[in-house]
Amino acid sequence: MECSRGERLSITLAKNRINRAPERLGKAKVEVDIFELLRDSEYETAETMCQILPKGVVAVLGPSSSPASSSIISNICGEKEVPHFKVAPEEFVKFQFQRFTTLNLHPSNTDISVAVAGILNFFNCTTACLICAKAECLLNLEKLLRQFLISKDTLSVRMLDDTRDPTPLLKEIRDDKTATIIIHANASMSHTILLKAAELGMVSAYYTYIFTNLTAILTQKWESRDTESTWYVWLTVLWLQASLEAIFTVSPYPVEEKTKEFSLQRMDSLVDDRVNILGFSIFNQSHAFFQEFAQSLNQSWQENCDHVPFTGPALSSALLFDAVYAVVTAVQELNRSQEIGVKPLSCGSAQIWQHGTSLMNYLRMVELEGLTGHIEFNSKGQRSNYALKILQFTRNGFRQDGLLISTALPLPASRSAGMGPSLHPPEKCQGGQPYFVE
Known part of the structure; x- marks a missing residue:
């Protein structure tokens, strides 16, 4: 059976939970239609978008990967003034080119x-190494690089080759005796x-390892038995009201790079108890639906992919769930002031x-807890x-050891500025070479 990140199921769970809400009694139900593409192709994605637009849409969610599809979707949505929700890491830090509809x-x-700069500052670490999987890393982490350029601290940057x-x-890095290593790569490469x-x-x-990918410390690449390089794209159409207001979700990813959430406890025999492995998370496990959400994805995984253990929901699934709620919330609020109707485009x-x-x-005015x-x-x-949330690896799994709040995230200078007291600085943060890019 096919193993997946549960994105299709997460959309269905969001739909069902919205439909069962007491405040929606007597209102039209949300329905879901799903379309599929075979590969991550700008041409095929554009063609599919052009087939869907005549049905009338109110928002596009995704994809959870694939920059080619995401780019063409953003462009089409921008031209048609249809909101586009992204749930994937940014490819480039060029916000001035991001459309208003995105x-x-x-x-x-x-x-x-x-x-990351806050963690280094907390550790009082003046020397670190950044491993980049792609050249875009230098653009993506421009803020971090500038922090080193204006200080006396040293950051060596090394790029993976072909x-x-x-x-x-x-x-x-080992020969340079650099103890703090920042890894900017996808979950598989991390x-x-x-x-x-x-x-x-x-x-x-x-050593201290800091992962910039929010799923890197919890995911591992697994090899599909299907050797054919195939892309699956889910187009989920949610009909919100009798007027056929629609949302559809595009979620492509290649079979050979599907990811599986798993705990680094599987590496207990390799990892020293005292090594610092740090990463980030935005999961809200105190949410009233989180446990049911995780259990539903777990059950689906056990039914379809029992040869690999399930150890937690994928971030992309939770983001898509929240995206559905965000759109529905905004549509309901807007509908109070004006009657919304979709328009074939x-x-x-x-x-x-x-x-x-x-x-x-x-x-842009929506505020909710997801x-x-x-x-x-x-x-x-x-x-x-x-x-x-800042997570630290322990023998018993990852635990939260710090918290930073977005919107001008602070750079904690001491333990009282957002880091938990259990975080311990690496034994050595000095040494290494002057700043360079290889």
């Missing part, structure tokens, strides 16, 4: 950069780097959705005023 539920690269083998870089580090004896108390005409701008304004914490957006469509 919002992103995923924490921004700027927030992650400031959070072989994607981190072993040579790790050996250089896990590969940590495994290679373990093989090289670099997971002792001497065409890629071949200049027509726009007349309610798009109003809905975007209401989406599976990923507080949901609120700033004027640029970026998520703001949410809690970015």
